Amino acid sequence: MKPALAVAMPGETIAGLRQASGYVCRNRNNTEEGKISEHAFGNAVDIAGFTLKSGKTIDIRPAERDSTLDGAFQRAITEAACLYFTTVLDPGSDAAHENHLHLDVKERRGGYRYCW
Numbered sequence: 001m002k003p004a005l006a007v008a009m010p011g012e013t014i015a016g017l018r019q020a021s022g023y024v025c026r027n028r029n030n031t032e033e034g035k036i037s038e039h040a041f042g043n044a045v046d047i048a049g050f051t052l053k054s055g056k057t058i059d060i061r062p063a064e065r066d067s068t069l070d071g072a073f074q075r076a077i078t079e080a081a082c083l084y085f086t087t088v089l090d091p092g093s094d095a096a097h098e099n100h101l102h103l104d105v106k107e108r109r110g111g112y113r114y115c116w
C-alpha cells in the first residue's frame with residue numbers, strides 16, 4: 001500500500017523500515033502494572049530506522065537539536081506520522097522511546113492525537 005503522503009530525503013527514496021516491535025502482549029513501557037499497551041491489541045508498531053534506496057541507513061535517535069539532514073528527516077517523518085497514527089512517540093517523549101518511533105492507532109474522544 002502506498003501512503004498518500006510520502007516524506008523522503010532530497011534525492012532519495014525510502015526503501016525499507018527496520019521494525020523494532022509489533023504485536024506483543026504487555027503493558028505500556030513493559031511495566032508490571034498499569035495500562036495495557038496498544039502493542040497487546042495489535043494496534044501498534046515500533047520503527048527503529050529507515051533504509052534509503054542508496055543503501056544509507058538512518059537510525060531513530062534523539063534528534064531534537066540535530067541540525068543535519070538526517071535530523072531534519074527524522075523530525076519531518078515524526079510530524080508526518082501524526083497524520084496517519086493517533087499516537088506518535090519519538091526519542092524526545094521519554095527514555096523508553098529513545099531509539100524508536102512508537103506508532104499506534106488508539107481511538108480517543110474527539111479524534112484527539114497524542115504526538116510527541
Ligand SMILES: [Zn+2]
Nearest residue numbers: 044045046102
Ligand atoms: Zn511501541
